[in-house]
Amino acid sequence: MRAAERRLRAGELALRIAVLGLGLTAAALVGSDSQVRRIFSLEKRARFTDMKVLVFVVVANGVAAGYSLLQALRCVVGAMRGYVVLNKVLAWIIFSCDQVMAYVLLSAMAAAAQASVLGQFGQPELQWIKTCELYKKFCKQVGEGLGSAFVGSMAMIMVTCISAFNLFRLYGSKNSNGGW
């Protein structure tokens, strides 16, 4: 089982680094996005702060990146010192934080995707115009950022499976025959 355990640890570290990279990319792409359009003498600027959901995406991905950095460091330190998480309290904390991060990342991504679809296609029934026809470059960059956020949240979901495994195996199967 040593080899399987090592592969699992390597997988966790790789996934956490992926979340870190993808979260940073998403936050940078969305957070730095801005486009100025000159309509006659009027200058109009689209910024990510115009839509609260994009601010939510930037913050959520930034927090996820920072969190993943800390967790990746924990993985590396754990590998060097050669210990395995056998402390139930620590395993519960890691499990809970991972769960919250995964759900927050996915919610932010879903909400922003919905806003983007409205921006791209408009909603004629509600007289909402296709904003992306005006701000093509802006929308393209938001789309790239959301793509990165999507892959990042998938990686985070895989991380939650590993941390659930690391937590609940501590409860062993020796007790599971006691039920009905």
Add this chain to the structure above:
Amino acid sequence: MRAAERRLRAGELALRIAVLGLGLTAAALVGSDSQVRRIFSLEKRARFTDMKVLVFVVVANGVAAGYSLLQALRCVVGAMRGYVVLNKVLAWIIFSCDQVMAYVLLSAMAAAAQASVLGQFGQPELQWIKTCELYKKFCKQVGEGLGSAFVGSMAMIMVTCISAFNLFRLYGSKNSNGGW
């Protein structure tokens, strides 16, 4: 451990029934929502099918309700026959389906919540009007449906923790000392 095991099973059943009830409520509230407004001689009708995300909410909650019904039946049959899930393949299937359901429910809810916020407050920078000022009754009912969907997805998230526990404890702690 018998009592703890029984409480866990009862909790799982209660949560699955909660998801069933809340999912049905959400799907019914959003799916039956409609409002007609007469603006001069023009008749305008708001329906949930006008926004694709509301259709997504209705479908996701309907599927979650059906799925929870099946799972609740499995829990009841398991309780009557007195067996516990010790089959890894079955535990993996339940775990995976629960995960997918939880993430789909939460995504649908987040996307619809974003659309609702836009409907409620508009987005002046994009010239998107506050649709809910026109369709107050419609928006109120969607809000109630989304509230129900939100509580339902929280219950589903708790279910995923139980199914993760039921799966990963099968891997026992006896192997976990083999790693670093």
